[in-house]
Amino acid sequence: MTRIKKIVHAVLSVASRGAVLMTALLFFLAGPALAADAEVKIDNFTFNPPRLVVKAGTTVTWDNDDDIPHTVVATGKAFRSKTLDTEDKFSFTFTTPGTYEYFCSLHPHMTASIVVEAVTGATQ
Amino acid sequence: MSSDHHDHNGNDGPSRRRVLECMTWAGTGVLWTVAGGVPRSLGIVNEAMAAGAGGLTFLQISDSHMGFDKPANPNTKGTLEEAMAKIKTLPVKPSFMIHTGDITHLSKPAEFDDADKIISQAKLDVHYVPGEHDIIDEEQKLYRERYGRGTRGTGWYAFDADGVHFIGLVNVANLKAGGLGSLGAEQLAWLEDDLKGKSASTPIVVFAHIPLWTVYPEWGWGTEDSGRALELLKGFGSVTVLNGHIHQVMQKVEGNVAFHTARSTAFPQPAPGSAPSPGPMKVADDKLRGLLGVASVTFRQGEQRLAIVDQPLQG
Numbered sequence: 164m165t166r167i168k169k170i171v172h173a174v175l176s177v178a179s180r181g182a183v184l185m186t187a188l189l190f191f192l193a194g195p196a197l198a199a200d201a202e203v204k205i206d207n208f209t210f211n212p213p214r215l216v217v218k219a220g221t222t223v224t225w226d227n228d229d230d231i232p233h234t235v236v237a238t239g240k241a242f243r244s245k246t247l248d249t250e251d252k253f254s255f256t257f258t259t260p261g262t263y264e265y266f267c268s269l270h271p272h273m274t275a276s277i278v279v280e281a282v283t284g285a286t287q
Numbered sequence: 288m289s290s291d292h293h294d295h296n297g298n299d300g301p302s303r304r305r306v307l308e309c310m311t312w313a314g315t316g317v318l319w320t321v322a323g324g325v326p327r328s329l330g331i332v333n334e335a336m337a338a339g340a341g342g343l344t345f346l347q348i349s350d351s352h353m354g355f356d357k358p359a360n361p362n363t364k365g366t367l368e369e370a371m372a373k374i375k376t377l378p379v380k381p382s383f384m385i386h387t388g389d390i391t392h393l394s395k396p397a398e399f400d401d402a403d404k405i406i407s408q409a410k411l412d413v414h415y416v417p418g419e420h421d422i423i424d425e426e427q428k429l430y431r432e433r434y435g436r437g438t439r440g441t442g443w444y445a446f447d448a449d450g451v452h453f454i455g456l457v458n459v460a461n462l463k464a465g466g467l468g469s470l471g472a473e474q475l476a477w478l479e480d481d482l483k484g485k486s487a488s489t490p491i492v493v494f495a496h497i498p499l500w501t502v503y504p505e506w507g508w509g510t511e512d513s514g515r516a517l518e519l520l521k522g523f524g525s526v527t528v529l530n531g532h533i534h535q536v537m538q539k540v541e542g543n544v545a546f547h548t549a550r551s552t553a554f555p556q557p558a559p560g561s562a563p564s565p566g567p568m569k570v571a572d573d574k575l576r577g578l579l580g581v582a583s584v585t586f587r588q589g590e591q592r593l594a595i596v597d598q599p600l601q602g
């Protein structure tokens with residue numbers, strides 16, 4: 164390794180370590196406070212991820228990437244999408260903590276869940 | 288593969304490889320004939336000659352998916368039209384046609400219109416049952432408005448033709464999370480009532496969209512309460528169950544009951560477990576039409592051979 168390459172390498176290494184630290188710090192600070200939006204992909208007759216944990220206030224968007232239409236229907240009737248053709252999306256904002264089991268009413272073997280956690284007062 | 292008669296003269300039936308090969312492809316339709324009270328499936332064109340004037344013949348088509356335009360078949364109207372054209376060439380006109388559901392892809396009025404326009408070219412009465420794709424309009428009313436006259440509940444009914452009792456069932460409505468196809472208590476009670484007083488020698492043909500036996504539960508290919516329906520049919524000497532949904536031929540004989548699933552006129556689906564999901568199976572463009580065809584599968588019902596003859600749309 165030439166000297167210049169070594170220097171570049173060292174700088175990059177520090178920079179990437181710094182980025183990791185920064186990301187971790189950001190996650191620590193913002194993670195619990197911000198209810199970032201989340202996505203569930205529908206493809207190959209599955210919901211992915213099959214179990215998604217979010218904070219209250221999160222808007223979850225389901226995106227149908229499959230060649231076949233699907234629906235997103237809460238077993239407890241909290242939400243129910245229209246039929247989603249390929250590339251159609253459905254969003255629902257979860258305000259109440261709890262576990263929401265849901266399925267595709269056309270292909271009921273497709274099941275999944277959203278776990279909504281309470282946002283603690285301190286980070287609000 | 289042209290007008291492929293798979294082993295009609297041998298005693299061994301088609302080879303396993305042959306059957307598996309043929310199971311995969313979408314097709315035009317299945318011609319059925321009832322001779323001596325036992326339905327036999329026949330090839331779509333040539334075998335119809337052999338059927339002659341005796342007995343009742345009818346067709347089964349399935350899964351036309353009007354509106355589907357994905358790579359597995361961007362022209363589902365075209366292939367349905369080709370299927371109807373084939374049916375029109377039958378030397379013996381079938382008495383009627385059964386459509387085992389998924390007429391449309393998204394239950395849109397225009398899709399139902401296209402289906403009606405094309406299927407009517409065959410100039411046959413058609414008895415429908417809905418697939419899950421036919422009842423996904425917001426109010427779930429388009430299917431029933433068009434095909435539901437004289438039916439009960441979500442669209443089930445029965446009729447008689449030439450001494451054969453036909454029962455159209457709906458197993459795609461009100462499905463529960465984690466479950467399979469479902470008939471429901473109300474429909475089962477109706478079925479029990481419908482069969483009451485029928486002589487055990489009455490041949491019964493039951494048709495519904497999702498298979499009424501468990502083909503592959505991992506993909507939802509079965510009906511959770513079909514066992515209760517089959518229990519009600521136990522006393523009958525000849526029961527034939529016709530389904531669609533899985534876009535490939537599968538058959539099984541269990542005691543007095545012969546199960547059969549028909550191909551789609553739209554696109555093939557993979558054999559159970561052979562792909563990550565049961566989604567439409569894409570084959571090479573230049574191969575699709577040559578491979579769209581009714582597969583020949585031979586199976587026994589009692590001493591009687593049942594056969595389906597492969598008839599590709601092209602080739």
